Amino acid sequence: MDVYPRYIAGAIWSARKDVQVKYLTVDQARTLDYMFFQEANSYDLVIVIAGVTVPGKYLGGKPISIKELEEWFKIIDKPSKILVGPAAKFGIGTVGGKVAELPTKIKENFDVIVKGDPEVFVYEVIREDSLEKADPYTMRASYNEIEEFIIKGTRIVTQHPNYGLNLIIELETYRGCPRVITGGCSFCIEPLYGLPKFREQKCIVKEVEELYKLGVKFFRLGRQPDIFVYKARKVGLEEFPKPEPSEIEKLFRGIRNVAPHLKTLHIDNVNPGTVAHHPKESREVAKIIIKYHTPGDVAAFGVESVDPMVVKQNNLKVTMEEALKAVKVINEVGARRGYNGLPELLPGINLLFGLKGETKKTYELNYEFLKKIVEQGLLIRRINIRQVMVFPRTRMWAIGDKVIRKHKPYFKSFKLKVKKNIEPVLLRRLVPRGTVLREVFTEKYINEYTYARQVGSYPLMLKIPEKLPLRKFMDFTIVDHEHRSAIAIPYPLNVNKAKPKLLRLIPYMSRDEVLAILKNRPFKNLEEISLVLKNRECLKYLTVC
Incomplete structure (x- = not known):
């Protein structure tokens, strides 16, 4: 979660602590569909944070598009509407090339397009109860101006999906x-x-x-x-x-x-x-x-x-x-x-x-x-x-x-x-074959794979050739590599329940050993498994639970 929603929410609550603030991601808005338009039209003020300064594809979400900015905020016509973020400051860009000036259709959908620091502008809007009395070009002179906003805005994180x-x-x-x-x-x-x-x-x-x-x-x-x-x-x-x-x-x-x-x-x-x-x-x-x-x-x-x-x-x-x-x-x-x-x-x-x-x-x-x-x-x-x-x-x-x-x-x-x-x-x-990665979060299915990542700055993408429970933290063993992602299996792998395609991916395990496991399971303990294995190195990746 970026600083924009936290600073803006904090600015609102610093100006008036009794204001109800609702936070939605653009992906939530897409899922809600017409219900999003209904709810947004019931509010007094809608603030849209839009645009990116670094091009890229994101597994966790898709930034709001030009089409959505044009169409959605024509439908949402009852509240005052403010556009903030890189799209407001610089315009709309995509993969690479010149960032385009905001199309007239988008500009017409908003009452104010904020070129300055949005938290400073929004604070003035709420305090004065007026869009006209606040300057959308105002920049904060120092962080001291907004440290109160930053602290008060922390609780908006509880609304993130x-x-x-x-x-x-x-x-x-x-x-x-x-x-x-x-x-x-x-x-x-x-x-x-x-x-x-x-x-x-x-x-x-x-x-x-x-x-x-x-x-x-x-x-x-x-x-x-x-x-x-x-x-x-x-x-x-x-x-x-x-x-x-x-x-x-x-x-x-x-x-x-x-x-x-x-x-x-x-x-x-x-x-x-x-x-x-x-x-x-x-x-x-x-x-x-x-x-x-x-x-x-x-x-x-x-x-x-x-x-x-x-x-x-x-x-x-x-x-x-x-x-x-x-x-x-x-x-x-x-x-x-x-x-x-x-x-x-x-x-x-x-x-x-x-x-x-x-x-x-x-x-x-x-x-x-x-x-x-x-x-x-x-x-x-x-x-x-x-x-x-x-x-x-x-x-x-x-x-x-x-x-x-x-x-x-x-x-x-x-x-x-x-x-x-x-x-x-x-x-x-x-991550050589056999590396165990801890605390990896399962995020989504793409075809027959579960996609999972650790939480961090630039997390490595893991593809697991099985549909595992989503939104869970698990450990995985690296078994193969693509150019930017790795193939992995759960760690330790339950040999009594694992599908044959996962058993075949266990490091150091031969085809004959996989067949022997399938023929002799269930096993009571790892010692029993070792009797059908030629290479005991496999055991460190296995469990019978």
Whole structure:
């Protein structure tokens, strides 16, 4: 759950504590169908949070579409309607290319389109009981303005459909870009917020404490371009300020003190340039994070491109050598396997195409970079290959989607090559056959498979060739690999009840041993099973219960 609904609900309750606030996800609205329209029309005010700033496909839900924004909010015509979020600030984008201006049909459906900070605007609307008296362009000057909103808004999480299950909460540590002093990356919206404004540790810890009291156990410190420079002293003076490990420890220690039995504490973005320029301090920060976090964590590196021409023209962060150095530093500290089956902390690699200066050579150099990661035996949690979404007021706006359209064949070919030659190798290295992953949440059925993931920043997708109970936490054994997901079976597997197709997938088990199990079951204990097995290694994946 992102910050928008929490901050907005908190703003409403800060202005008037007696207001009834109802929260719905867009997927819930789709399921309710006409009942959603009926209910929405019974309210005084409807606030729509729409749009994404990072393109992608999401298993957990599908963002609201242009068509839905056009049609739904024409039908919902009785309450006042406010549009907030990336769609309101920047427009509508999809996979890659220029973000489109909001269509007139959508604009006409809303009384106000908020270009500023929605929680500040909504607070004024409720306090003044007037849309006209509030300024939709107002931005908060500091976090002090909204810390009350943040705390009061925590209880809205209880209305999320995944509350009490696999709901992960995004926590904001700061916004703004340390590299704004050199202009920041050409495509990025973060420099538009200026230099970082940091939240105080005590405020973030208080928010976690309130959420934890409500039963939330999964947290992600996201919403910043680089967690490693949280409260770094030389922000605003240096492009790559030196991390302050003591400040980061104060934050993480505080979180664990108020949420001692949390189940996920992960990070998100890390600037690879910070790690490359300050390897000593970055190692220290990584060790601190590992001390307090939960395994399976990902430091998402916005490498974007290692082509020197593209790096220069778009003011990117690292050269190929620096990117490799950053990957190595995180591997040195975080590659050891944690209690849930995954390595403690690994890099993720973001590659972005369609940028200024891109040529065919760009694709060759980026592939060479990934190949070097494989050849040097390094671990990567995941590779994100995307086409740039072009936002207004960024330097890429003048370029638009020209490069994307021109290089479409290169992009398709590159993705296919990585899918075939790079990702399977890295995945097998990440979770070798026989790896046991703990606390995996079963989410949905697709064909005859159950899809399941651990709760975290960038969870690995598991496909289980059987329909298991949904919305349950289970343990699984990895038995095979696809390019981005793994095939798994329940751990331990009940040999007395398991279907033959699952028995055939047990590591170290031969076809003859499967037939022997089917012929001789039920078994009373593992010792009985061992009598029909040639390789006792299988036993560690089995049970008779």
